[in-house]
Amino acid sequence: MSEKVLEVKNLIVHYETQDGVAEAVNDVSFSISAGETLGLVGETGAGKTTIALTIMGLLPKPAGCVISGEVLIDGRNITETSRNRAKQRKNDRMMRRLRGNDVSMIFQDPMSALNPVMRVGDQISEVIRLHSSASRAVATQKAMEMMELVGIPGVRFKDYPHEFSGGMKQRIVIAMALACNPRVLIADEPTTALDVTIQAQVLELMNDLKRQFNTSLLMITHDLGVVAEMCDKCAVIYAGQMVEHGTVEHIFNNAQHPYTQALFSALPSLDKDVDRLKSISGLMSDPMDLPPYCTFYERCDARCHRCMELDPPLTESEPGHFVKCVHFMKDNGAPSPKEGAAAAEASL
Amino acid sequence: MFKYIIKRLLWMIPVVLGVLSIVFILSEITSGDPVDAIVGYDAPIEVREAKREELGLNDPVAVRFISYIVKVVTRGDLGESYATGRPVLDELLARFPNTLILTFASVIVALIIAIPLGLLSAVKQYSVIDNASMAFALFGVSIPQFWFALLTLLLFSVKLRWLPASGIDRLAGWVLPVAMVGIANVGNIARTARSSMLEVVRQDYIRTARAKGQKEIIVVVVHGLRNALIPVIANVGNTIGVSLGGAIIAESIFSISGVGQYMLLAINQRNWPSIQGGIVLLALAFSVTMLVMDLLYTAIDPRLRAEFKAKNKIRAKKNSDGEAA
Numbered sequence: 081m082s083e084k085v086l087e088v089k090n091l092i093v094h095y096e097t098q099d100g101v102a103e104a105v106n107d108v109s110f111s112i113s114a115g116e117t118l119g120l121v122g123e124t125g126a127g128k129t130t131i132a133l134t135i136m137g138l139l140p141k142p143a144g145c146v147i148s149g150e151v152l153i154d155g156r157n158i159t160e161t162s163r164n165r166a167k168q169r170k171n172d173r174m175m176r177r178l179r180g181n182d183v184s185m186i187f188q189d190p191m192s193a194l195n196p197v198m199r200v201g202d203q204i205s206e207v208i209r210l211h212s213s214a215s216r217a218v219a220t221q222k223a224m225e226m227m228e229l230v231g232i233p234g235v236r237f238k239d240y241p242h243e244f245s246g247g248m249k250q251r252i253v254i255a256m257a258l259a260c261n262p263r264v265l266i267a268d269e270p271t272t273a274l275d276v277t278i279q280a281q282v283l284e285l286m287n288d289l290k291r292q293f294n295t296s297l298l299m300i301t302h303d304l305g306v307v308a309e310m311c312d313k314c315a316v317i318y319a320g321q322m323v324e325h326g327t328v329e330h331i332f333n334n335a336q337h338p339y340t341q342a343l344f345s346a347l348p349s350l351d352k353d354v355d356r357l358k359s360i361s362g363l364m365s366d367p368m369d370l371p372p373y374c375t376f377y378e379r380c381d382a383r384c385h386r387c388m389e390l391d392p393p394l395t396e397s398e399p400g401h402f403v404k405c406v407h408f409m410k411d412n413g414a415p416s417p418k419e420g421a422a423a424a425e426a427s428l
Numbered sequence: 429m430f431k432y433i434i435k436r437l438l439w440m441i442p443v444v445l446g447v448l449s450i451v452f453i454l455s456e457i458t459s460g461d462p463v464d465a466i467v468g469y470d471a472p473i474e475v476r477e478a479k480r481e482e483l484g485l486n487d488p489v490a491v492r493f494i495s496y497i498v499k500v501v502t503r504g505d506l507g508e509s510y511a512t513g514r515p516v517l518d519e520l521l522a523r524f525p526n527t528l529i530l531t532f533a534s535v536i537v538a539l540i541i542a543i544p545l546g547l548l549s550a551v552k553q554y555s556v557i558d559n560a561s562m563a564f565a566l567f568g569v570s571i572p573q574f575w576f577a578l579l580t581l582l583l584f585s586v587k588l589r590w591l592p593a594s595g596i597d598r599l600a601g602w603v604l605p606v607a608m609v610g611i612a613n614v615g616n617i618a619r620t621a622r623s624s625m626l627e628v629v630r631q632d633y634i635r636t637a638r639a640k641g642q643k644e645i646i647v648v649v650v651h652g653l654r655n656a657l658i659p660v661i662a663n664v665g666n667t668i669g670v671s672l673g674g675a676i677i678a679e680s681i682f683s684i685s686g687v688g689q690y691m692l693l694a695i696n697q698r699n700w701p702s703i704q705g706g707i708v709l710l711a712l713a714f715s716v717t718m719l720v721m722d723l724l725y726t727a728i729d730p731r732l733r734a735e736f737k738a739k740n741k742i743r744a745k746k747n748s749d750g751e752a753a
Contacts, residue, residue: 184640185639195636
């Protein structure tokens, strides 16, 4: 596709707390082209939101630190920090100009994402006035247009957040995020807090708007259905690492990493009548104490002796499809995951 | 809204009656005889008795209570001071403005210092600024007012001769008492502002405001402060209420003729009409302050306003249903 709007290169983010260092994001790289949608999938605590906040430059201070790696928005690196105060202030200023204008974010919980004591219209026009020289009247007009665009009557401009339902609040958050036609939109579980009927509406709305403005979308979710609906590419995140990365077809038709396979087998199926859904036993590794070998080892059905010997690199198993698993390393001498599973079962 | 205000004003009647009945009961059980102050300890017993009879002190407490209420309601008469013989109402009204000025000036001073202090410490939690301002706040709360007042007097009036030691005939005379009461209030308000702001800056909508690319100072002041104000207002309301009746120390030390000083003197002399009059005034002032604070809440938080409207609507509906039935 066309040029890359957002690039994340070898990003490592740690939370430095009093209890120790949590390795939230470990060497994650991906890129999104204009108009493309990438889905970030993973369970709670896998580091998805941390990636999003890093891109926004909104990591909680002072705990969150970018240890290494780069985040490029339109080729500009936003993770640069400087000890020089004047320089850092310049960096901050640049970041403020990008935020809301070039890259904006839809937050997880619409109930708390809006300021309860400010009229919603003012909250939308605030971002417009910040990034353009529009007068108050023009910004108000634009904000009303944005509200109409997401399906809320413009006359409700003067209402407060508590006067809207959850779905409508989420629409307002979306209107706010799209008000300046950002190049990149990050949606952090935009539908998790909504009920199913509204979910479909909101997703459809986001798809329409994305097409209309040719926005690149980073969709963070733990709902594989949302990924299938919305995304072009998909990355599976586990314990802060990307374990599988490819097109949606790659992931859905040919899931290769044992974790991705386990995720799919945990989905309820219409045609198979089962009493209990499959679950992945155990818990995700503690980000404060990650093992030096494969982080999924403890919970993996296909583990073998090789898995404990090294931390496998992300390997291209077929063109455009990357897997971080010992079994897919070239010439590693390890059995394929299926054989591995059979071997593991046999050994039990 | 108008109806609500009227209702709240009417509620002040039972409040004042309640407070007055406590004062009358206390007057019955406290030792000390007002006649001592009026005619002197060594006056002959007949003179004392005559005075008692004249003041109606020999009547049972219930009778005195009711006749007092009747007088207040029918004639707006709070009685005459035992000490001066002048109407209590006039004496109080002459002093109340001074108390009002002292209270509001000191609260404004306290707010001007405390809110930025609280905000700064919340935004820069555990920084040097935070520790310093919280230490200052603790200092303000815990230092004895009379001692602090004497020290400031010593420095600014005696040593430096910048400010008058007493009297409020010049504007400069207000500086020390206002500063003293103000600083004593800074601690409380700053700590409330800090803790409330600490909660607010962790909220999602603050992150949303940052995500818009808004400047940090506007994020904190515009998006944060208004949300953090409710507990602060509650605190300020209490402070005003207490100051209205209780700036006694400042009023005594700086010889400001205010309600606090008047009441203190009246208590010492067992000057019951003055005490009762003062109590009525303070109860009313306190109730009005609380009403204003409640109205301020609804001005600040649209959710409270909505709740208020919804309640009225439900009540109106109930009423109309009742009539229909």
